[in-house]
Amino acid sequence: MNRTIRTVVQILAITAIFAVLGIIYYYAGAEIVKGSPVLQKLRHGLTEWKGSFFYVALITAGVCWLLAMIWYVMARWLLKIRYVEDADKRPIWLLFWLLCAIASLALPFILTNYTELRVIQGLGGGIYWLGFSLFGLIGYYFSTAMFTPDHYKYVPFGGSVLHLLSAKKGA
């Protein structure tokens, strides 16, 4: 597979990871909320809840996807290696991961209205926040660990285990 095709495939794969995680979380969240007292307290129907939940999930996923893509674009086109020392890009990768974590926690908080925030407490609330934060972190981690361009492919922790679409291995 030549480098251009691999780049396209990797970008699509990163997008797909976020899409799959988003779908999983969206349906899982809907299932969880279905039997919870949250809907009664909010006097919302499930459809209405799903709509607002989908909106928050979409924005959060979009931001984390964007951060993963920025890392990808930087690794692919901008972060050139001129000296051996230039290979140490883990701080940048970690910074984006941290931004993902912040975005995953802050965005649902910002985008969810006050009434909902008040009732999203207890076990259901914990799952809600945990889900959102993990959703972004997991999405960023897996998409970068598996599909970072080859010359930085082991910068993400566990990259040597997870990296896919790698060309032929050495001896």
Added chain:
Amino acid sequence: MSNYFISIGGSGAKTMEALVHLAAAGLMPNDGDLYTLAIDPDVGNGNLNRSCGVMKKYISFQQLHTGATELFKTKMELADPWRPTQDAKQTLDKLMDYQLYKDTPVASLYKALYTEKERQTDLDKGFRGHPSIGSAVMAKSIDIEGDSFGEGPWNSFRQHVEAEATRGEQVRIFLAGSVFGGTGAAGMPTIAKLLQKMFETDHDEGKVMIGGVLVLPYFSFDPKPDDIRPGEMYASSKNFPTNTQAALRYYSMENKGGALYDTMYFVGDTHQTAVRKFSLGSADQKNDAHIVDLYAALAALDFYGTEKKNLRKYAYILHEEDRFTWPDIPVNEEKFAQYIRFILAYLHIVKPVLDLVPEGKASDWKYPWFRDFHLENANCNTVPEVRDFNDYAEGFVTWLLQIGMQPARRVDLIQPQVMGYDEYGNIAVNPDRFVNFDGTDSNVSIDEIWWRISEGCGYDADAGGFGAFLRSLYDACAKEVK
């Protein structure tokens, strides 16, 4: 087909060094092996030591599993250097058994031909620019007229050639030496005659061909009074033109009808480069590489690669400009450039990692190729082939830098400021200049090479270990990756 190379004296040794580098780059024109033999009375000579060192390292690379590649494709063998003066403290008088003939007419003739200083100077540092001594010593040491050709490397050499000629393979023997010094001037005709006799039948049948490059003067030196003890005999570059004139006259008479060589090459320079440090001989005699060495080695490649019917008796090339560029080097330009790129990239991005990671001083996740090729065992302190390759690569760049630093010639093969030495004396490569180091457009930057080796460029199932990595790096340094 097999290729044989005999270096005679310091200029021959320097040609041999250049030939090893060209062969390492895959520029040998045929797939034959290269068997080499060095001749020098001064076996501790710095030039010879350096050349043999380079050759031995190259030979060690043959243990690397690089798969099917042009890199290091030529198998080489290096015989022990042959010293015409067996005893370290040999003088011409001792060698000629002067005491036995002291009161005879022969001794009188001998005394008329050689001064007392020539007769009594220790020959442990060579023939000191006196070919008349060298001719006598070589003729005495190798019994040209008789059936004995001495022992050691010559026996082995003869057996090799005869075995190959018997198998019906064509054998090409190439000699390199100067015409103006002591050892080369004495050895070039003497050894050629020896070979003609040694392989007379095979030579007549066209199975054995003998070629040679005669290096004409290209350097000068001006010893300071401290360099020489009073009364000591030494080579003087003032004698080079007269020595050369006499030698050329000799060759023009003697080589009629190919009596000495099937083909001869002459390489020299009208500008005489001043030697930085004068030396009488031994380990101190380490002269910088010169463009003439490169051309002498290219003459060998031409000889090995040209069909017999196309070989000319004398090859004469005149280069009138004071500037050398890639078109002036008659080899596959891109292949040589790829090899230079490979060595520079190795020193710039690989060697530092191999110095640090196996010692636990850096993490390997930064270097994907390091993990993919399992280089954790490539410790340059403990693995001989890695250490040898490091040394070889540094030696190659030094050689290249010296070739480029001709005071009276511009050698524009490598662009300025591509490589040099840092403040600690280590080889330093400028990554910004690297991409167009040979003056041609290219997209092969350090980043691109890093990327390619991280992708596993040049994967070959037959390659393995450190050899597989070098193969990948070499392939990654091509302008166009296959």
